[in-house]
Amino acid sequence: MYGYDAADAIGRHISLIILPERLTGLADALEQVRAGRRIWRIETQRVRRDGAFIDVSATISPVQGHGGQVVAVSGIERDITAEKEAERQRQSMRERSARAERLESLGHLAGGVAHDFNNLLAIILNYTEFVAERVSTDDQARDDLSRISSAADQARQLTGQLLLFARSEPAPTDVIDLNEVITDARNLLARSLGEHIELVSRPADEALVVRANRGRIDQILLNLVVNARDAMPDGGKLTIEAQPVELAEELAEATTTLPPGRYAQLQVTDTGTGMSPEVAERIFEPFFTTKDKDHGTGLGMATVYGVVTEAGGSIKVYSTVGAGTTMRITLPLAERAAHTDDIAHQTPERGHGECILVVEDDDGVRQLVAQILQRNGYTAMTAAGPSAALELMAQQPCDLVLTDVVMPETSGPDFADQLRQHHPSCPCCSCPAMPKNICTWNASTTTATSSSSNHSPRQSC
Numbered sequence: 001m002y003g004y005d006a007a008d009a010i011g012r013h014i015s016l017i018i019l020p021e022r023l024t025g026l027a028d029a030l031e032q033v034r035a036g037r038r039i040w041r042i043e044t045q046r047v048r049r050d051g052a053f054i055d056v057s058a059t060i061s062p063v064q065g066h067g068g069q070v071v072a073v074s075g076i077e078r079d080i081t082a083e084k085e086a087e088r089q090r091q092s093m094r095e096r097s098a099r100a101e102r103l104e105s106l107g108h109l110a111g112g113v114a115h116d117f118n119n120l121l122a123i124i125l126n127y128t129e130f131v132a133e134r135v136s137t138d139d140q141a142r143d144d145l146s147r148i149s150s151a152a153d154q155a156r157q158l159t160g161q162l163l164l165f166a167r168s169e170p171a172p173t174d175v176i177d178l179n180e181v182i183t184d185a186r187n188l189l190a191r192s193l194g195e196h197i198e199l200v201s202r203p204a205d206e207a208l209v210v211r212a213n214r215g216r217i218d219q220i221l222l223n224l225v226v227n228a229r230d231a232m233p234d235g236g237k238l239t240i241e242a243q244p245v246e247l248a249e250e251l252a253e254a255t256t257t258l259p260p261g262r263y264a265q266l267q268v269t270d271t272g273t274g275m276s277p278e279v280a281e282r283i284f285e286p287f288f289t290t291k292d293k294d295h296g297t298g299l300g301m302a303t304v305y306g307v308v309t310e311a312g313g314s315i316k317v318y319s320t321v322g323a324g325t326t327m328r329i330t331l332p333l334a335e336r337a338a339h340t341d342d343i344a345h346q347t348p349e350r351g352h353g354e355c356i357l358v359v360e361d362d363d364g365v366r367q368l369v370a371q372i373l374q375r376n377g378y379t380a381m382t383a384a385g386p387s388a389a390l391e392l393m394a395q396q397p398c399d400l401v402l403t404d405v406v407m408p409e410t411s412g413p414d415f416a417d418q419l420r421q422h423h424p425s426c427p428c429c430s431c432p433a434m435p436k437n438i439c440t441w442n443a444s445t446t447t448a449t450s451s452s453s454n455h456s457p458r459q460s461c
Helices: 020-034 081-134 140-164 178-193 214-230 249-255 277-282 299-308 364-374 387-393 414-423
Strands: 037-045 052-065 070-079 174-177 197-202 209-210 235-248 259-272 312-321 324-332 357-358 381-383 401-406 430-431 439-442 446-452
Touching: 020 037, 020 070, 037 299, 052 081, 081 140, 081 197, 081 364, 174 178, 174 214, 178 197, 178 235, 178 364, 209 214, 209 235, 209 324, 214 235, 214 259, 214 324, 235 324, 277 312, 277 439, 299 312, 357 387, 364 381, 381 387, 381 414, 387 401, 387 414, 401 414, 414 430
Parallel strands: 197 235, 357 381, 357 401, 401 430
Antiparallel strands: 037 052, 052 070, 174 209, 235 259, 259 324, 312 324, 439 446
16 A cells, blocks of 8 residues: 555664644554554654555554553554545535635626616606607707716626626627637737736637627626736736547536537736735626725626526636646637628618507516607507517507517517417517617518617527
């Protein structure tokens, strides 16, 4: 077990296999044995002949002579290195699982708050615009309205980051090459870092194609680089590299989310101040930040976490205080599309009096959506919930039903199923972000389109 044969070990002191810092503990144990007490199954470390450490379970017993006095010591030691390593892995997985559950809970909380706050901001932004259209001569009033709109828009961007963390903000995806992301970003990042930081980029030798939103991948790379820059106030080296990796079963288990297989890996490494384990443990939590109060919102790394997990990947942090930090992002590889068709961005046509029923439980949002539709040539009816909507449609038919996804009575998709049973010919759109993603009906094609180019329509008609 220790790598010695009898000739090398017999007659030598037991310190041959005991670490120097544990010799004091050995002396204490021998005192107990000398007093006739047995020491049961203590767990400790020993050192092999080749210098490797092993974990052992030891029982030390006194050997008594005819008169009862202790004349020797008997030790039984069992190698439990494999057992201890398995337990460490289980404990690590439990901790990672608990961390993932905590982030998931925070995501649900952040998503719910951001959704409600976004509704309020949508009302503020849109009604501010309505008022601005009617104020034509008062320059001071228009300037005040512009400031209100600007502040509300900044708040909307913050809620957008929260929704990204909560994975509640859908975005169109495409196949992109991480090598292109690094190459395109290099010049921009080099200018923003300053001369005191050396930037090294290492694209992979092969294409690393993943399916994700290009804008969001650019955003997380920028967030990681800015954090790395801030961690090197006196200068240093920043390395961005991409490479293919093969996750074996044990490595896949270590991520808790990714199955074994081949992946693309994006890694950002700095030689900065590093982080303590306590800080690294909380780095992805929203609003947690180590920066000064006036610098940053604490949403940068939360956004990174949300984008990576939304793309089906994982992110791990490796950091040592005083030695720097490595952020390692692992994403599933995707097949490059044979060809891509340019999608023409069509401006939705104005309505011609078609009747649209808006089903939304939030009073302010419901009135806002109705007013937007009316301003764009449609006739709008409103209902606070599915039951009221069905009663209204029994009295007056409409050309399209526009419903929110999350409502107290039932979900938008479930309501759409009910609607099809009673009114099979009426198109129904279920919209996840109604105030910012208004669906309008084109009478000539009977399809729903999004009036906002910043969101991907998720409704069906």
